[in-house]
Every structure is written in C-alpha cells, then in structure tokens.
Amino acid sequence: MAVAPVRGRAEIYEGTRIPHPIPTVLRVPEELRATGDVMTVNFGPNHPSTHGVLRLVVDLLGEDVVGVEAVIGYLHTGFEKNMEQKTWWKAITYPERIDYLSYQHNELVFVLAIEKLLGLEIPPKATWMRTCLCELNRIHSHLVWLGTSALELGAISMFWYCFREREQILDLFELVTGQRMHTRYFQAGGLAEDIPRGFFAEARRFVDWMPRAIDDYEAMLSRNKIWLERTRGIGLLSARDAIALGQSGPVLRASGVDWDLRRAEPYLAYPECDFRVPVYGEGDVYARYRVHMEEMRESTRIVAQCLDRLERMEGEPWIADDRKVVLPPREELHTSMESLIHHFKIVTEGYRVPEGEVYVAVESPRGELGCYVVSDGGPRPWRVKFRAPSFVALEATATCLRDALIADMIAIVGSLDTVMGEVDR
C-alpha cells in the first residue's frame, strides 16, 4: 500500500545484502572456511577507533572482510533498571548519560514522555528554547562525529577544527545551564531556569560564525582526493535494506529515504521552523558525510530562527505554572508555607504521573530516539525503555561490511555514528 518516499538512486544494488538467517552476523561460507585461509581477528573492545567499547569479531581473507559479528554490552550500566527506582523528577538525570553526545535530546524525550502522561501545557518560551538547545546539541554531536571519523582516516587537522567549534557550543551550554555536558536543563513543564543575560549575543556570534566554519570543513574534505577515495562507494546500504534494518537519522537519509521525525511527527517548535531535510541516494560513507554536513547548516539556521523568536519573549514564563509538578520559585520558599510544602513533596515523594503507557520519539542526531514509558500512577516510572538509534545502527554493520576491505571497516563503522553508551545503556 504505502510506499516510502524515496529520492535519488533508490536501488544501489540488486536485491538485499542483509545476511541470512541471522541479519546481524555475516558468516563465512563453509567451503571458504575449509580452505584454511580465513583468519579470525578480534577487533576491540578497547580500540581507539571504535568510539567506545565496541568489539568486532572479523573473519579476514587477506584484506577482505568475509565475516563479521558485532559484540556489544561492555558499557551496560542498567540505566533503565535504575530509573525504575527513582522518582520521575530524579530520573530525568539518567537519560542524559545514556548518549553522552546528544544529552539534550535524551533528556528531552523522557521529559516529553512525562509531559504526555501528565498532559502538561508548556509555555512557548520553553518550547523554543528547547528547540534551540536541541539543534545546538545536534551540531555538537555532528562535530564530534566529523572530527573523530576524519581523524580515523588520517585527517588529524579536522579534529582540531571541529573541536574548536564544539568548544563554543559547550560554552553556550555552560552559560545557560551551568554545565558543559549532562545539563539537566529541561524539567517536566519547561526549563529549570530562565535564559541568562548575555546568551543571545553569544549565540548570535556562534550562528554567524558556524556557516563559515562548515565552509572550512568542506573545503578541507569535500574535494579532498584521499577523503573521496576513502569514503565513496563503501559501506553500501540500499533504501530497502535500511528500512528493513530499522535504520534512522543520517544513515537512513543517506540511503535515499526522505524521513525525519522533526517533519513527520512534529514536536517542539519544528512545525514553525523553516528547514530542509537533506537526502542523498548513494547509501555510502560519503553520502552519510554529506548528510551530516548539511544537517549542521540546517541546524544553524534553525538556531537563528529560535533566537529571533526568543529575543521577543523577554519576561515570559519559562516553566508551566503547576505547583503539583513544578518546583516553586526559590525565593518563595522563605516566605510561603505552601511553596515549602510543595517543594518538599516534589523532592522527597515526587509527583504522581497518571497510569498509562506512551512511546515518544524525537529525531536525535543519530536518528529515532524513542522512549517507551509505563506508569502505574505512582511517583516512580514502572518501566522505561529507550529505543537507541545507535543500537539499531550497529545492526547494519554486517550488511554494510559485506565485501569491504579491512582498512575501510573503520570508515564504515564510524559512518554509522554510534555512541556506545547509548548502544549498551
């Protein structure tokens, strides 16, 4: 019936390349194994180019990858179990640590789930500020991806350039929230604090600077012979296979599928923002690089639009006025008994969230970040489950590494943009 809107070159190869019967394990054919020429190499879990603790068991025939299995779980910390023990209010701290590069998105998806269950109205200022920070966070995450991926292919200078701009974003986060990472700035109901003075000027400076920085990156890479040779035509994933493997985000869009949750399932202020969704049809590492670069440009534009709106919202509320859920203003605690009681109740016992189950998804820098939450009507979540886009992206390693060379393996796995904290949770 409904067919996914596919742009660009839809079929980059015939049929499917997903291994059978196990979709995530590429097995060496028995007759090849019998020749005795296949060598099994253990790659990782502690290897600088796997972005964390990913282990790949690779079967090599000379330099060709003929078999691969990804082994994960080295960073499993039981976030979901821990969150069941905390009140809703305290549990917000956890999701940020799951994906330590896009913490605002992780925080957001959980807060949105709480708000959906509570039916809270969010003031527009909070919505726009969340959008603004999420897009800054997307740029930040893409910068770390670009810097480390280029570094792995030998372009060391890219790393310094990317981290220069990343630093500016972290300074902005610090200015707003007091923290460079794991900001915990989003509360159920809005924001934790008002936007501080001086933020707009600093953010404007960044927005003006960023397009020029991206020009620099592209000047260094987009027509760089080595970069092109190392990224083009490898790690192929067709649109059909990408959808079957549940891929999302830049990986899916680089395979020619025009899909972005910011547009397909609008949340925050995205319906009112003007932005483009970059789609490339080649399905290779280079296409993923192009998608990341253009997304940074689009995100910069969205941040500028958010700033335009936020600057006119001076003095508006930044958090919902619901004393059963939202902490009372600090200064009231000294004078109002009711505020003190509300503060005490929220911090110790926590607020109650109506019974029900919801699945909320946002477009994180890595793709569909989902949060399935069950509440029993009590002050603690009954069950929290995250749909981690990195976890799903790693399912595509076996398909993407088919017929790859060992030297390209780094580029291919890197292009899937995985954060191991999120994979293992």
Added chain:
Amino acid sequence: MSYERVPGLVETVEAYGETTLVVDPARLVEACTHLRDVEGFDFLADVAAADYLGWGQAGVSGSIGTSGGRDLNWPSTQGYQALPKPKPKRFSVSYELRALSEHPRRVRVQVWLDDGEAAPSVVGVWPTADWHEREAWDLMGIPFDGHPNLKRILLEDDWEGHPLRKDYPIGGEPVRFSEEE
C-alpha cells in the same frame, strides 16, 4: 483508521493519542505480516518488554498512619491514589511500528505472556527485530520462538537471571572479585 482485519486481534486500545493492538501471541507473525504488507507498516522502531509482577499491589493511600502505612525511611511508599487496572498476564511485549510514507502513521502491537511463555520471533518480518528480541531475552527473560540467534546481548553469556524483572533486586547482582576468594 480501523484495524479489524488484523489476524488474531484481541483488543484495540486508544490512549494518549496512541493506538495499541493487543494480539494473540500465537498469531503474532501473521498479524505483523499483515500490518507490513497490507497496512504499509514497513518500519519496526522498537520492541519493548515490560514486567508487571506486583503491579498495583502497594495499596491505595490513606491518611498517614493507616495500616500498611508509611515507612518514613522510604518516601513514596504511601500507595496509589487509585489502583491501576489489572493486567491480563505478567509480561507484555510492545512492538512500535511506523509507516514511512507521506502520511506518517504509527501503531503499537502488544502481546501478553506468562513467565516462560515464548513469543514468536518477528525477525522474518523485520530483520531489525534481531537485536531487540535478544535484548528482551537478555534483560527480561522472554524467549522468542524461531529467533535465529537467541543469546544474551548486553550481559555476558554466563549471567544469571534477567535484571529488568521486578523480582531481580537492585544492587543484588554478584560482583566479581569482591568476595574473599
């Protein structure tokens, strides 16, 4: 939109703007194939298992000091304001489906299982289910019939128990090298 033609449909639940199709586990693969091929849900976003052991057993809250009352050392033991609706079985497995089309749609397919009861694997319908089902087996102990590679994924192979179950205590896992070995 109605889903009456979904094979094995037990119940359709609408809540919070989300549609949940409760399906007979025996006909899950049939239902999923129908949803993919006829209704266009080509994308499996997530498989989430939940354990409902002890669901709604904390009692309804009264004034402080009533029987089964409040332990001051454990805030939030005051009980529920209203008891939650009972669940048909101990475990649920929820499949979040999407149609990646011009008119995005979403639906949740849900099956209910007892302890040890297996759900049929949907890897044949959506290959992405492979790791999701392994995770549900690893952390929640739900077996999947017909999964080509059902083994632990996040925990090591010799781990005992399934930590996301409600009867698995937090902090109760054995820590290696901490005993007087």
